[in-house]
Amino acid sequence: MEPADRRRVVERHLEETVTAEELEELLAERDDPSVYIGYAPTGEMHIGHYTTIRKLVDFQRAGLSVTVLIADLHAYLDDEKTPWDLLDARSRYYQRTIETMVEATGGDPRAIRFERGSDFELEPPYTMDLYRLVGETTTRRAQRAGSEVVRQRDDPRLGGLLYTLMQSLDVAALDVDIAYGGIDQRGIYMLARETLPTLGYDKPICLFAPLLSGLEGGKMSASEAGSSVRLTDDRDAIVDKLNDAYCPAGSTEDNGILEYLKYLVFPTLMDRGQAFVIERPAEYGGDVVYEDYESLEVDFINEDLHPQDLKNAAAAAIAELIAPIRERTFEDPDVLEAAYPEQYG
RNA sequence: CCGCCCUUAGCUCAGCCUGGCAGAGCAGCCGACUGUAGAUCGGCUUGUCCCCCGUUCAAAUCGGGGAGGGCGGACCA
Numbered sequence: 275m276e277p278a279d280r281r282r283v284v285e286r287h288l289e290e291t292v293t294a295e296e297l298e299e300l301l302a303e304r305d306d307p308s309v310y311i312g313y314a315p316t317g318e319m320h321i322g323h324y325t326t327i328r329k330l331v332d333f334q335r336a337g338l339s340v341t342v343l344i345a346d347l348h349a350y351l352d353d354e355k356t357p358w359d360l361l362d363a364r365s366r367y368y369q370r371t372i373e374t375m376v377e378a379t380g381g382d383p384r385a386i387r388f389e390r391g392s393d394f395e396l397e398p399p400y401t402m403d404l405y406r407l408v409g410e411t412t413t414r415r416a417q418r419a420g421s422e423v424v425r426q427r428d429d430p431r432l433g434g435l436l437y438t439l440m441q442s443l444d445v446a447a448l449d450v451d452i453a454y455g456g457i458d459q460r461g462i463y464m465l466a467r468e469t470l471p472t473l474g475y476d477k478p479i480c481l482f483a484p485l486l487s488g489l490e491g492g493k494m495s496a497s498e499a500g501s502s503v504r505l506t507d508d509r510d511a512i513v514d515k516l517n518d519a520y521c522p523a524g525s526t527e528d529n530g531i532l533e534y535l536k537y538l539v540f541p542t543l544m545d546r547g548q549a550f551v552i553e554r555p556a557e558y559g560g561d562v563v564y565e566d567y568e569s570l571e572v573d574f575i576n577e578d579l580h581p582q583d584l585k586n587a588a589a590a591a592i593a594e595l596i597a598p599i600r601e602r603t604f605e606d607p608d609v610l611e612a613a614y615p616e617q618y619g
Numbered sequence: 620c621c622g623c624c625c626u627u628a629g630c631u632c633a634g635c636c637u638g639g640c641a642g643a644g645c646a647g648c649c650g651a652c653u654g655u656a657g658a659u660c661g662g663c664u665u666g667u668c669c670c671c672c673g674u675u676c677a678a679a680u681c682g683g684g685g686a687g688g689g690c691g692g693a694c695c696a
Contacts, residue, residue, distance in 0.1 A: 429689065491657070521656050531656095558654075582655040 331381035351433030442466035
């Protein structure tokens, strides 16, 4: 792949690159730079995870070596989102589901290096570095860096502060060039860029993915079922959720459905060389076919495309995308049941 | 280690003093209006009153014990 193409594939569908100059230089100098993303194995995986994992395949295509960190300790440190006893079961569920998503996207899961946080976060030099950061970082700085990631509450536990410092050190410990994550991770990685050089490590280049809006308007909430499509949702559940979704005619703001199309459906269809077909009753203008997201958005903004027609077609397309992942998950439900015994046990 | 405060609907809380059908707001659900949703309007639902024991005809409410959480004090080799 040509350097210019490489960069285009790496950066497409992203929210921000820090910094573009550093990335350009890295891709010019190195044949196989490395990138990592970390997931704390907490709640069930959803469509937002899918969009970030889709990107991993882009990275592979561009010749980057990809590491996925299953940040088990983080899942516990963030207000005990995952109880101590479930860390292992949820880590297994996350890794397996991520592999499934990569495969469904056309990538190679075996080419991904999976690391478990507790395998390297409990011994020197990691722990020595952690104590140095604990000594150097103010509580306010750590709190601010993690405020978009760590659960906010009255009387927060110390874990939330350690969380941000550990995530900074993960970048160094995994020895990667690029840190990739949702834009909510920005505060933490900016802290990492600031502090890692003081410990003698390189500062990472950062790639940030957009966060999908919730289907009910505003931010997506992992705790509200109707707020996002889950990877265990069947076709009927997806149709219901999209029908109930906030979707004002002509507006792209807080419009989760359009974002699903932009970041998940269209990229997938374009990979396959397919178009997006919206079936529509003749009285409303008949079927329409879109080759790219931009032309669909133009029609929607001009109100030439009605939300109900959009919802119907989007639900069908998303259900089709989710189906292989859902099927694989339920092929051996033990993994899911062990991870979420309250829901599936 | 000591003292004080808190625990009631999914959430925030009122009710406790002075025992008498367990409440409000928000959220949620259902309709109306929209070729979707939201907004608006109309209606509806929601409970281990933290746990145990006691007093009483009757306990969210009073008494005792316990658990969890918060605040403060003391200690600072």
